[in-house]
Amino acid sequence: MKKTLLLGFMALAGFTAHAQLPAGSTAPDFTATDINGNVHHLQEYLDQGKTVIIDISATWCGPCWNYHGSHALKNFYNNYGPNGSDEIVVLFIEGDGATTLADLQGTGGNTQGNWTTDPYPIIDSAQIASLYQITYFPTVYRICPNGIVTEIGAQNAVNLKNSVQNGCGQMLTGAQNNAEIEDVTLNLCDASTPIDFNVNFKNYGVNAITSGEIALKENGNAIATASISSNVSTYGAGTVSFSNVTINEGSEYTLELNQVNGGAPFDGPLSAPKTADVTVAQTGNNNSLVVLVQTDNYPGEISWRIKDSNGAVVANGGPYQAGPGAAGAGGPDANTTKTHNVVIPEGVADCFSVELLDSYGDGWSLGSTAHGIEVYSVGTAEPIFDYTAGNFGSNVTLNAAFKTAGILSTDNDLTVSKFAVYPNPSNGVFNFSTQEAVSVTVTDLTGKVVYTAADINNGGSIDLSQLQTGMYIAQVKGQSFEKTEKLVIK
Template structure:
């Protein structure tokens, strides 16, 4: 991004509010997603409208993104649906609006006002960020200066608004991280996953109970019941039941609110949180990071976080120079899971608007991750675990397969053994409950086949555990009828 500021830009300066009793000028404009917005229609429908005037090169504007996002998430649809917040980029010389919208994961409507028609109608004073809060009755207040993450600096301007529409009474919401957190990494050797979520109350009534469905790969795993007391716009981190037998492949974890305060939740669009679970990448303990910076090298940084959440390595010790190549040596210790994070402070990555920057993370076996075109950060999951999980690592077992998969009324387990064993066979659901057992048997060298009746199992994901005194080996299958 261009890193200059107009002479009149006053960062984080709050000017006195100006109240305007006259009906504000109307506008009809199309946002970057093709949706049309008409100011007077919103006001007539009882919405409070927030106009956010900004430019892609304005640091305080971008620093206000968390506060704007909070207003959009809580007050706009699909929040309590009482506000509309419209971000208006007005610099005709810029062309990187989409890059910034993507980097900062801006979910609210964003429009481009290259002719400055709207900003001139609203007493634009020359300093940005510039906010206008318009009440349904036509009165409005304005503010110049960044808000950071403090969304109340804007919502407080609407105190005393008349004619505002009412929000829902009972509405629970799962907070979704649009920029970060949509992907988590599985660590090899760990088969238990404990989902967490942030539950927020959007309704006017206190939220005292909620039911949440947990789904893995589109199959229902459990229904979790939460009880507590959350006033409007308060939230709580909740820990759900642990999932067991999570195999080391990509999964999709979905949490869905199905009930709030004992009744159906009226707003299903804010009830779902989907997380992609990706297998981490095997890495050696000695890593090499090669970096070529773009024209703003001081924006680039990186860190390595261990499984306990502690930063165990980071850089640079002094800011990187512009358009310069560096090589960093990173050493991690012992068996653990790590997260490597490549960051850009401004949110435009290292490539390719202002130089062709890039990074490559590697070990003795080759490249682990490489990139440069990203927003605020790019994350790679690593593991240095040596715990055996693959069938090839079990001395007694040559192969283990299930068919048909998906299954209907039965599933066959085919075991090819290198030596005779005595084993138990169990069918497990994703939360670790044994739903079916096969009597302990002796199995001989070569191929052994076991047929398991599944007519009494509901559709969904299951796991077959082959348990010996040496190891437990797991195979996943699906019942679909």
């Protein structure tokens, strides 16, 4: 991850007074509730004969984020945990008591990104970190069924398996033919032209996948199949291609593994059908566009391109000004909105793709604001295309992003009133990104006014933490626009 923080070594004085638990110690027992409300009792897992791996980390810790980004624990969990053979337990322990749920979800101000994307449980408990006497983040422990705890370091999935088998004497069988289809979005320029698209999958089984078949179903009926023909090793990724498929906008589409290696796929959560998200490109009312780019905390690394249907670049921007912080963090272009006026030549009615790039390779994922890109057609209040970015790696291409009508605007003022509220949901504090001062009236679902504020400028906030959790309605008014927002307090 970007800018590995040297804070991998603990800066919390409450922990440095302890020594690391020596190898061979009996693991302190604990019962804790994860962020989804599920209860975990260590001794109960050990009594079931399962080895438990605990990763004690902190959301602000660069080395911890590096390990999270390797997906070692995700791979191990999907093969040998509940998503596979269910022989082991993986628990992520957030060890800094100052961490919030927003930090874990990647929207807080003290985080490296979204930590909730992997499937294993997350427990926010500085008490467990103290119980295990950690002196730095991340600390990865192996707890054998006999209760003996050993620090094993940040290992990959293969070495985690070897550590369990060699250190605990628990022989792991894993799952065979255990594959998962990744999330699929079918981007259409229109709903009448057949499209070609790829579907990615990952092998979480102990054996290589050398053959298989994925079916595309429309409203439950198979309309196309694609074959797996490559050799995909354990924890490897593969791709199948569908060609000349007509997608109807009103239908529901799912992708299902018909067979893997000549037989049924592993019967587990990962083999469940995946629903495809069908999107049809919106058409702007003219070719005069405004592109709003919401940068992250490292603007010197991010850039973007818009391409026409032939793949030619018609507009681009970035990288932006790097900041004075470590590796270019911060500065005037960080965590802000950059505005670009783009004019597509008159007469060009085309379908365009948008490509986001990050030179470091971790997407647009760090900072105190939302990150992404929006495209407006001049004269429209809502974007014809918007995308919220995260850790997409070095680049992501968003096909069939928007279309143009072929005519130019008669309005010479290529500006768009921009407003956003974040994080949402939140713990009650909502921040505002706005190009003009706004007033806000918040009502509950019965229509009762519970909060009002005026003259909120860009970077301002409102604090609704005194209200009960649930949904509220905010009426936002500026000089040039009015907007209704749903606010959710967790």
